[in-house]
Amino acid sequence: MSEHVVPIRTYVGVFLALLVLTCATVAVARLDLGEPEVAGLRLPLNVIVAITIACAKALLVILFFMHVKYSGRLVQLVVASSFVWLFILIAITMSDYVSRGWSIHPGI
Amino acid sequence: MPDAHASVLQHHFETLQQQKESSSLGMWVFIAQEVLFFGGLFATYTVYRAMYHDAFAAASHHLNVTLGAANTAVLICSSLTMAMAVHAAALGRRKQIVAWLLSTVLLGAIFLGVKVVEYREKWELHLIPGPSFSAHALHLEGDAASHAQIYYSLYFAMTGLHALHMIIGIPIILGLAVFAWKGRYGPEWSTPVEMTGLYWHFVDIVWIFLFPFLYLIH
Numbered sequence: 001m002s003e004h005v006v007p008i009r010t011y012v013g014v015f016l017a018l019l020v021l022t023c024a025t026v027a028v029a030r031l032d033l034g035e036p037e038v039a040g041l042r043l044p045l046n047v048i049v050a051i052t053i054a055c056a057k058a059l060l061v062i063l064f065f066m067h068v069k070y071s072g073r074l075v076q077l078v079v080a081s082s083f084v085w086l087f088i089l090i091a092i093t094m095s096d097y098v099s100r101g102w103s104i105h106p107g108i
Numbered sequence: 109m110p111d112a113h114a115s116v117l118q119h120h121f122e123t124l125q126q127q128k129e130s131s132s133l134g135m136w137v138f139i140a141q142e143v144l145f146f147g148g149l150f151a152t153y154t155v156y157r158a159m160y161h162d163a164f165a166a167a168s169h170h171l172n173v174t175l176g177a178a179n180t181a182v183l184i185c186s187s188l189t190m191a192m193a194v195h196a197a198a199l200g201r202r203k204q205i206v207a208w209l210l211s212t213v214l215l216g217a218i219f220l221g222v223k224v225v226e227y228r229e230k231w232e233l234h235l236i237p238g239p240s241f242s243a244h245a246l247h248l249e250g251d252a253a254s255h256a257q258i259y260y261s262l263y264f265a266m267t268g269l270h271a272l273h274m275i276i277g278i279p280i281i282l283g284l285a286v287f288a289w290k291g292r293y294g295p296e297w298s299t300p301v302e303m304t305g306l307y308w309h310f311v312d313i314v315w316i317f318l319f320p321f322l323y324l325i326h
Contacts, residue, residue: 015188029324050320065309082140086147
């Protein structure tokens with residue numbers, strides 16, 4: 001809990017990892033990774049890599065800077081549930097747009 | 109032992125531990141609500157980006173990736189200084205708390221300063237949504253121009269709301285610095301510093317997502 005004092009070394013390590021990931025995401029954005037088709041789905045790799053790196057950075061901040069790794073179960077449950085609700089918000093919104101005729105690609 | 113806590117333990121809590129856990133839980137519920145608050149904007153962005161992919165790509169190419177990346181680094185530094193302030197507060201190192209808090213404010217101000225430079229450029233190029241919006245600088249016309257306006261509406265809504273969170277955070281941190289200077293925080297009780305830290309880190313996370321969504325993905 002809050003009694004747990006995280007060593008400074010951990011903070012500096014997380015900080016350096018965040019900077020490295022920021023450089024990585026900028027570097028990858030300069031490349032065109034293409035959009036390979038897997039099982040009929042076009043996968044925009046640049047988007048997927050950028051979002052994956054952002055999620056990794058967010059996870060580092062949440063676990064270490066925000067002490068969730070050292071927090072009680074109740075706090076960890078609230079943190080996890082906030083992402084479940086976010087997933088529901090985006091997944092259900094998008095499922096509506098991609099599954100209707102009037103939807104996402106006007107003119108097609 | 110209970111007497112030593114009397115000054116900071118509020119009467120409706122049994123123990124300091126319970127008081128701290130309640131604060132943490134309350135703060136996290138607030139942040140969960142904030143996740144959905146920003147989540148609505150991210151969902152809107154995702155829908156419109158899928159609809160008007162080309163206009164969004166052209167509009168986002170116009171953002172300055174160098175300034176965006178530099179600001180990301182500034183904000184990550186400010187998260188480190190905030191974490192160090194929380195660390196110093198838990199150990200009761202009065203001067204260190206104040207120094208780390210003021211560093212955080214300084215870095216936050218630098219971030220907002222860079223944002224002003226970016227907004228100013230959009231203003232000069234008529235990229236502010238509204239009657240004087242013009243997609244001339246983007247070399248877009250007709251429908252594509254109005255779709256680019258949707259991109260810039262989202263750009264200003266999302267970065268503006270994010271900046272507003274920082275503008276709210278800075279005076280709170282300055283207030284903490286004053287209280288820290290008076291010696292209010294120590295090993296026994298440093299919850300306000302910790303909770304403000306959670307808020308500041310959350311604002312950092314929002315930017316961690318805004319940066320690739322708005323600047324990098326074309």
